[in-house]
Amino acid sequence: MTSRPNLTTEFLPIPLPDYQERSVDDMRRGAQSFYDEIRTRHTVREFSDRPVPRDIIETCIRAAGTAPNGANHQPWHFSAIGDPAMKKKIRAAAEEEERAFYAGRASDEWIEALRPLGTDDSKPFLETAPWLICIFGERKSASADGKFRKNYYVPESVSIATGFLIAGLHRAGLATLTHTPSPMNFLTEICGRPDHNKPYILLVTGYPAPDATIPKHATEKKDLSEIATFF
Template sequence: VDEEWQGLDENVAHVPFIAERYSEAEMIKRSRSFYELLNKRRSVRFLSDEPVPREVIDNVIRTAGTSPSGAHTEPWTFVVVQDPDLKHKIREIVEEEEEINYKKRMGDRWVNDLKRLRTNWIKEYLDTAPYLILIFKQVYGRLPNGKKKTHYYNEISVSIACGMLLAALQLLEVNRRQLMDTVPWTTISSSSLQKIIDTTEYERRIA
């Protein structure tokens, strides 16, 4: 018997799937509306410090958690950071890594391509944003018996979840007077974060 199957409950009841059907006109309307919503998304680096209800953040993360994943392993961890001191420590780590990227790792072509976007390694918005959401992929999991559990396509699965998170956050833009803007960043190493964030040995930061 495969050890990964040991300790798993195979008697979980299946939930019947009932699909709601729409007319062609309604499908066109909905698809167009969704496109127009997401087409408004921008990678904004000047963020408001206006408070956001924590329940809002929890709900968008729940939305991301509905994402498909390899063998339904759900190999993601979302860490919400609100504490100003911790946000600043994260900013310091990010800026240290980003400066190395701009000056050594990325190369002249990459740096030149970024000039028109007017970006650099200074990330003051990491202090300003009410919340930072750190996203980790779980390269494997742990079974109740302590054995490793394989997480298939973990990076692809978490990447899809990141997209759903951004879409959920974009939805808030039309529902709030103040925009709920986002800027993804992917440059800091897991080892740097593990010094200040309590993660497991099988979690790797992805965004």
């Protein structure tokens, strides 16, 4: 007779496997080191076509997959696109949506907010950059037994994982751009994802072009006193 799994022990916690406590001085140095590094991350819109090895992108996506998420369902999928034909198709579809956006879909207030960044409906970086990573949220996904289950806190989980991915790509020495054409449903079809997948962000990554620039407006960051309250 086949024994049934012991449900009482199946979900028993295990000891924290790899936490290493640091001295307060080491904590300060680590926090400062991360801040000093991440503050050099800038969103760029001019990319080089220099190739980036796939294994680097894979490692960064693995890092993103360690992000905290609702019920540990890991409700995300990363479609990494290096194929020139797919990138060309994505650019054409994205620019079609962007033309409609700038031609009237967006409010005057929204357009005015974008003005300091100098953006428009032309998106050549979608073909130039070596990698596009389309980040999907999965409303439901398969469990280990193959059954589909509802996922929870999908937008929050995907957002955290995206932050991990951006930080990982920056740590690897790559530039990034978070591109969000609206609507983005065309990405579900182009990437061959099921209907219960929703595209959240099209992350562009690669080397910045030698003559890449950023808007001065983008360097203006709020002071700690404006973004945090301590009680």
